[in-house]
Amino acid sequence: MSLRIAADNFPTLPVGEMENFVVVREYDEGRDKVAVEEMERSCEVGQRGKHSLVTDLMGDPICRVRRFPSHVMLVAECGDGGEIVGVIRACVNTVRTRESSGYVKLAYILGLRVSPSHRRLGIGTKLVQEIEEWCKQKGAEYSYMATDCSNEPSINLFTRKCFYTKFRTLTMLVQPVHAHYKPLGSGIAIIQLPPKLAEAIYCRVFADAEFFPKDICTILSSKLNLGTFMAVPKKALPKWDPKTGILPSSFALLSVWNTKEVFKLQVKGVSKLTYACCTGTRLLDAWMPWLRLPSFPDVFRQFGVYFLYGLHMEGKNASRLMKALCAFAHNMARDDDGCGAVVAEVAQRDPVREVIPHWRRFSWAEDLWCIKKLADEKLDDVDRRCGQSDWMKHGSSSPVIFVDPRDI
Incomplete structure (x- = not known):
């Protein structure tokens, strides 16, 4: 960020x-x-x-x-x-x-x-x-x-x-938490996966992803991890047995990390008119939730965010399933007092980028990552600039970067 x-x-x-x-x-x-x-x-x-x-x-x-x-x-x-x-x-x-x-x-x-x-x-x-x-x-x-x-x-x-090198550019997608709940869609089942099963699936679907942490089990078992969730079509649920290790033909997957215990944010410096307008949208949304107004949360006091990570989808229903998972995470945040936004960070070529709901005004497309090979002390400055490994010289073999929630 x-x-x-x-x-x-x-x-x-x-x-x-x-x-x-x-x-x-x-x-x-x-x-x-x-x-x-x-x-x-x-x-x-x-x-x-x-x-x-x-x-x-x-x-x-x-x-x-x-x-x-x-x-x-x-x-x-x-x-x-x-x-x-x-x-x-x-x-x-x-x-x-x-x-x-x-x-x-x-x-x-x-x-x-x-x-x-x-x-x-x-x-x-x-x-x-x-x-x-x-x-x-x-x-x-x-x-x-x-x-x-x-x-x-x-x-x-x-x-x-x-002597760092510009390495990757990621996209930060921010979805404010509204006063109303978001619909999940019909015919979709959302399952919370136990950490061991989540670890096995993540190691499989992110086998080619850069920055995938070797200690993924530590992340999934952390008290800040609120769960790993999978969305599948309800009609496919009776046929899927996780013990077989075979994944459904269509599914979406993500985990939710609670940053409220680590840091909080606050927006300052807005005009009284802007403050009043934002408060008004929130009141209308609370009074008439059936209208599903795009209300603005109370970000003028300290608030926390839920960070979505490990986002992955497969199959012909993948986009619809991922949108349902994002709505599910939003509703979790809606029930958590003081949570003002749901945030995800993904690579620009990641297929999930086009599916994740967000407000463009509060998101930003270019979160720059710069990297450096910690060269041997004997190398001079020219060697430091040029002595990059193949990992840094060549483009990524995968459009996906795993963003560790502990980095946020």
Whole structure:
């Protein structure tokens, strides 16, 4: 999401001066928590149009990477007083490459923030370099980051100064939660799959998908995972026995991840007229749900989102089944107080992209992923730019990228 990276792109101090000016060290919760929260609140996060979309990290600044077995958070201290002026997070996981049999250790860098009063000093660059060293020590072969394509400062920092390569562009689809329930369609059965069965099916249908995590079982058994659901035609249900391992001829599949326990969002800066109009649509929808008005949820207070991942469909009824699953997930969110939107992120060539319901105004088509091979220290800068593996040089063998919900 565009909330992930908000970095600076400014001239740096000479290396010697920077080393004396800033000290980067690992985050200490008891010592740094309050200062990090204050520093992050001072940063602009997720600026989109005239409104500011901000995050609340739920009292634990490291919670967004803690779901990974291998994770870290670094802070940058400035001057003798030890003022915290920057922060960065990273986690390392084992994922599948474009070759179905290949796995690599991949680091994900996120949450880079630099205090507005200390930008143009190269602090963002130093934080990235330090966290890359940590990732290499943990065995990571690659590292990547994700940001909105319009976030030029972050893109310039990573591609020009840190030698990342533009890798894939994904689409973020956002569906507001309405006051009414969405119909699921007739003749469709929706089944919740037990984690073990869900794991077996995912390993099969995502056999060629990039970024598919080796520890998918950990994700499916997490308390933040609200379930994996499959939609099939009711007439096919008596014929399907999951014990055989044979999938129905037509089905759709997705899992639902609850981000409310990790972070919350809030829209600020709207006019009184806009606020009144949005409130009015919600009231009308609640009073006359049969009209199925496209009401606007209360996003002016803190709200959470449900993230849909592992979306897959097959068969002649696949589109209809996937739409029913998305409606089912919307209705789950409708029953969860404080959930304001249902979100999915998919590759641009993924067939499910055209089926997922969303509001175009609140979605964005270009969530850019940049990647870097963590080269050997002996290589010079030219080699770092050119020494990419076949995985990065060639196009993807599959139109599908598995988006790990822990990355969101």
